[in-house]
Amino acid sequence: MCGILGVVAASPVNQLLYDGLLVLQHRGQDAAGIATAKGDRFFMHRGPGLVRELFRTRNMRDLAGNWGIGHVRYPTAGSAFNRAETQPFYVNSPFGLLLAHNGNLTNSETLRREMFLSDRRHINTTSDSEVLLNVLARELERAASGPRLDEAAIFRAVAGVYRRCQGAYAAVVMIAGYGLLAFRDPYGIRPLVIGKHESPCGMTEWMVASESVALDALGFELLRDVAPGEAVLIDTEGNFHSRECVAKAVNSPCIFEYVYLARPDSIMDGISVYEARLKMGEFLAEKWKRTLAHAHVDVVIPIPDSSRPAAQEMALRLDLPYREGFVKNRYIGRTFIMPGQSKRKKSVRQKLNTIRQEFKGKSVLLVDDSIVRGTTSREIINMAREAGAAKVYMASAAPPVRYANVYGIDMPTRSELIANNRDVNEICREIGADGLLYQDLDDLKASCTIGSRVQFFETSCFDGDYITGVTDEYLSEVESRSKGRDFGAAGEAEEGAGQLDLNLIDQDQDQDER
Numbered sequence: 001m002c003g004i005l006g007v008v009a010a011s012p013v014n015q016l017l018y019d020g021l022l023v024l025q026h027r028g029q030d031a032a033g034i035a036t037a038k039g040d041r042f043f044m045h046r047g048p049g050l051v052r053e054l055f056r057t058r059n060m061r062d063l064a065g066n067w068g069i070g071h072v073r074y075p076t077a078g079s080a081f082n083r084a085e086t087q088p089f090y091v092n093s094p095f096g097l098l099l100a101h102n103g104n105l106t107n108s109e110t111l112r113r114e115m116f117l118s119d120r121r122h123i124n125t126t127s128d129s130e131v132l133l134n135v136l137a138r139e140l141e142r143a144a145s146g147p148r149l150d151e152a153a154i155f156r157a158v159a160g161v162y163r164r165c166q167g168a169y170a171a172v173v174m175i176a177g178y179g180l181l182a183f184r185d186p187y188g189i190r191p192l193v194i195g196k197h198e199s200p201c202g203m204t205e206w207m208v209a210s211e212s213v214a215l216d217a218l219g220f221e222l223l224r225d226v227a228p229g230e231a232v233l234i235d236t237e238g239n240f241h242s243r244e245c246v247a248k249a250v251n252s253p254c255i256f257e258y259v260y261l262a263r264p265d266s267i268m269d270g271i272s273v274y275e276a277r278l279k280m281g282e283f284l285a286e287k288w289k290r291t292l293a294h295a296h297v298d299v300v301i302p303i304p305d306s307s308r309p310a311a312q313e314m315a316l317r318l319d320l321p322y323r324e325g326f327v328k329n330r331y332i333g334r335t336f337i338m339p340g341q342s343k344r345k346k347s348v349r350q351k352l353n354t355i356r357q358e359f360k361g362k363s364v365l366l367v368d369d370s371i372v373r374g375t376t377s378r379e380i381i382n383m384a385r386e387a388g389a390a391k392v393y394m395a396s397a398a399p400p401v402r403y404a405n406v407y408g409i410d411m412p413t414r415s416e417l418i419a420n421n422r423d424v425n426e427i428c429r430e431i432g433a434d435g436l437l438y439q440d441l442d443d444l445k446a447s448c449t450i451g452s453r454v455q456f457f458e459t460s461c462f463d464g465d466y467i468t469g470v471t472d473e474y475l476s477e478v479e480s481r482s483k484g485r486d487f488g489a490a491g492e493a494e495e496g497a498g499q500l501d502l503n504l505i506d507q508d509q510d511q512d513e514r
Helices: 014-023 057-062 108-117 128-143 151-164 212-217 256-261 273-291 308-318 341-351 375-386 424-431 441-449 472-485
Strands: 003-008 031-038 041-048 067-073 089-091 097-105 167-175 179-184 193-198 204-209 221-225 230-235 240-244 299-302 326-328 352-354 363-368 391-396 435-438
Touching (some): 003 179, 014 057, 014 067, 067 179, 097 128, 108 128, 151 179, 299 308, 375 424
Parallel strands (some): 363 391
Antiparallel strands (some): 003 204, 193 204
């Protein structure tokens, strides 16, 4: 899960990109980067850390130009600590390209070998995003007629990317001297929306972003989503072109976006995240009535923040009081994307504190968006008991997470998932709850399809059905790599090793200069 942004405007875009990344910060807190262009020259600043920590006034001044892209990173492939794997990625041939990518390629190792053996291209990091960039670069070489590009050649190149790349990918690309390219994989697994704004000078300004909330915050009107298998090209003059570049596309967005990843005020693929989460609570309440009506509950309490709409609706449908029982420290990162189990466990109590009077002597129903590893749930239930709760029940707005996700969410190792090879009663005992309720997968799908035209979802972490086709050998390979990597294991790439920024003005400053 990462956040991407691209803008073509009538005036300098550095502030627009910065503000947009702030709004998308929930999609990645490991690293950030902004690239802009003026004429045929690129300017870039990128590095580890939060957006507000990374960009200083002098960095912003150096990001000249009226069009550019931005990225916030949450690593699911490659190294979490290698500075060179921060995005955007750059390649100087052909034409000069910069790419920011959200998702995960499932055939990146095959492509990496092809790049070296057939295309004579060297991939210098372990990031699949650099692989995607080099595949696009090679396809542009093939599609171009001589030293110049045109609209048709760019769309032919994207069609070549779709033929070669498997997995989930939404990307924004800067092509020097031409403009902004955006595309989304043929299944539409990762989100990408389009917005426009009429500037005072009469030029139509364009923005593409991972979530509609970025458009809202920056005054852009949401037009639509980039369709699965579609490519969008916006030249430097603001002319908009689009084309379906794949014969058969099936819109199957990742359902976990609506459960947890996206902000509640976003709309993606015509689905309101907030309304979907309300529906999740409604379906949970109906299942509670069918299966756990005998359990006495005094109060419904959400685990902040993603579960609030579901908890509110569940309390309403069960005619129970809704209370805030946990106060969140907003200066601690989301524990789901914390690198390493020990840090996740330690951060739970740093992140949440109980309001003791809401628990003391009460039977409480805690509602969370999902239960992945179980570490957070176990700690939260312990905190509720320490605060004096008589009984603690848990409800999950999502079904049991039993399978690896290979499309850009960090749940790659099945052995880490608490629901792997356990039934609900066993999970309940593991997390220390007095009762446990999971959402049914059909009800989760129904929560997200009401009022939308989406008929299919990517639900592999719940049902093991990988829509792009994934072999057991690939899953075993991913899990093996993940165990060795774990965001800081021995053998991590050395700081400083990585991509070469050829002829690129990169504002990576030494820490002492900040």
